[in-house]
Amino acid sequence: MSPDLSVNICKIKMKNPLVLASGILGVTKASLKHVAGNGAGAVTIKSVSRERREGHNPPIILTEGEVMMNAVGYSNPGLAGAKKEFSGLDEIPVPVIASIIGEDAAQFGYMARNFLTGEFSAVEIPLSCPHTPGFGILGGHGTPEATRDITKAVKRHAKMPVIVKLSANVQAIGEVAKAAEKAGADAINVTNAIGPGMVIDVRAKRPVLGFGFGGLSGPPIRPVAVRCVYDVYESVRIPVIGTGGVTTGEAAAEMLMAGASAVGVGSGVYYRGIDVFKKISDELLGFMREEGYSGIKDMVGIVHD
Amino acid sequence: MTTAQRSERPRMLVIEKITAEAKDTSSFWFTGDLKAKPGQFVMLWIPGTGLKPFGVSYQDDGRFAVTVRKIGTFTEKLFGMKAGDRLGVQGPYGRGFSGKGGRIVLVGGGYGAAPLSFLADELVREGKEVFFINGAATKDHVLYRERFKGGKVHMIYSTDDGSLGHRGFCTDCLTGLLSKHKIGRVFCCGPEMMLRKAFEICLEKDIPAEFSLERHLKCGFGVCGSCCLDGTGWRVCREGPVFALDDMKKIAEFGQYKRDASGRVVKI
Structure with missing residues (x-):
């Protein structure tokens, strides 16, 4: 019998454990559909704020070999535009996860109340963006206290699972994860882009990114993400989504073994093409067959004794 | 396992010459083997100003050019530059014209x-x-x-x-x-x-x-x-x-x- 790739994490039913990470594509419903058609198990929209934002001045993304850096700056059409954009989501054949942002718990609560519709399968709250003033790490959202307050505010209004996206930057990541769990989070996603870092063009004598610095992603950050997943798995009972530099089936298996129940894919869209989801699924299936795993659950957290 | 190893960031290239093409429109020439296909584009970077896409308009003998019309703040800045100045060039990107067909x-x-x-x-x-x-x-x-x-x-x-x-x-x-x-x-x-x-x-x-x-x-x-x-x-x-x-x-x-x-x- 062929191994079973399907997963069910906090009532989100997925045909495979691969989730399009927020901020990669995901600006439009059509692009989410395109990604779903390329084999993603679930897709996450690009984060939406109350007001329209143009984001940082380009360059907003660069790669330096296998490292990707971004400082997109939460460009989005704002609440009204995004509501129109993300309606009729039944056109997308996989679960769609919303992503909302605010500068404080009240704003997050406002977005949960006014943006979320029953068409979304879950909502993710990134408390971990490393390069946008007022938001995530730069907005002070990475502490256990802020995590608790924001999670509570979203939980009050969201009639769907709430996923809290954390940053690897916090050393005591288990404590932040516990704060989220205690406040009612249904799952943890770790990690957002890390750093931030800076790349300078030595001929231009200037940072390349328009914002100056930006978050690191891509295959080189995978060991950091795997360690975070390992730590969070030890700290909480709710499921974990492992995100960070996964571009191959074996890398996905590694994330699962560290404790992830699902795996985020972002920079892989660049490194292996938009059909990266199909490629990883096929490779994961091959790996499971080779190693004798019948389902994803058999691998989740297997390295923890 | 990953396929792409090149870096996606601008390279600073010297503007070899600027030639007028029409009203408010000039071609900016660079030395280099871009290996672009017709229909592909490059991103031009003016450090401190921004990054914008432009279609490749000439490519021959190790040189290439883009043709730009002055229409906004970025292109105005570009038109303020002269031969010998440096500009960031990234790409080529995209899928170009097939070139198929007889006539x-x-x-x-x-x-x-x-x-x-x-x-x-x-x-x-x-x-x-x-x-x-x-x-x-x-x-x-x-x-x-x-x-x-x-x-x-x-x-x-x-x-x-x-x-x-x-x-x-x-x-x-x-x-x-x-x-x-x-x-x-x-x-x-x-x-x-x-x-x-x-x-x-x-x-x-x-x-x-x-x-x-x-x-x-x-x-x-x-x-x-x-x-x-x-x-x-x-x-x-x-x-x-x-x-x-x-x-x-x-x-x-x-x-x-x-x-x-x-x-x-x-x-x-």
Whole structure:
């Protein structure tokens, strides 16, 4: 019998454990559909704020070999535009996860109340963006206290699972994860882009990114993400989504073994093409067959004794 | 396991020369083997100002150029630069024109003539017969009048005010050509309403055609999602910017609307 790739994490039913990470594509419903058609198990929209934002001045993304850096700056059409954009989501054949942002718990609560519709399968709250003033790490959202307050505010209004996206930057990541769990989070996603870092063009004598610095992603950050997943798995009972530099089936298996129940894919869209989801699924299936795993659950957290 | 190892960031290149092409329009030349295909684009970086996409308009003997019209803050800054100054260049990106077909018609509106002129050079090199319908607002805005003089490309001019060639739309000339000659393929680049008209003409006459679409690009290499098209979700910077006629039928927003830097829908 062929191994079973399907997963069910906090009532989100997925045909495979691969989730399009927020901020990669995901600006439009059509692009989410395109990604779903390329084999993603679930897709996450690009984060939406109350007001329209143009984001940082380009360059907003660069790669330096296998490292990707971004400082997109939460460009989005704002609440009204995004509501129109993300309606009729039944056109997308996989679960769609919303992503909302605010500068404080009240704003997050406002977005949960006014943006979320029953068409979304879950909502993710990134408390971990490393390069946008007022938001995530730069907005002070990475502490256990802020995590608790924001999670509570979203939980009050969201009639769907709430996923809290954390940053690897916090050393005591288990404590932040516990704060989220205690406040009612249904799952943890770790990690957002890390750093931030800076790349300078030595001929231009200037940072390349328009914002100056930006978050690191891509295959080189995978060991950091795997360690975070390992730590969070030890700290909480709710499921974990492992995100960070996964571009191959074996890398996905590694994330699962560290404790992830699902795996985020972002920079892989660049490194292996938009059909990266199909490629990883096929490779994961091959790996499971080779190693004798019948389902994803058999691998989740297997390295923890 | 990963395939792409190159770095997607601008390289600072010296502007070798700047040549005037038409009113408020110049070509910026660089030394280097870009290995672009006609229809592909590069991102130009002015440090401290921004990053914008431009179609490659010349490529020959280890040199290449882009042709730019002064229309906003970025291009104004660009026009303030001179030969010897340095500019960041990133790419080439996107999927260009196929170049397929025997007898070819190119339909270029405004600075849409830029990538098509690079294609014209390549097609002539391959020995193909090329008709180039080059349209602009007035004769002062027409690009490349000297470039193809005495060459093998059949130039057909069209201006809104009739100051050069046909008076009216360049798509009128396309209809004329298609009724007179057996044409293998039509390649189009220009304002979207012009593309839409050309699309309808080619669809009706059942002529293979390709169209270069312009959308708001931020990263240029398929990650940010700002240039995704409704109907298919294709990225203009990766699956495009050039799309074949049958694919254009699936792009629901074609001729209707596009998105701005925030992702907000704006009418065309």
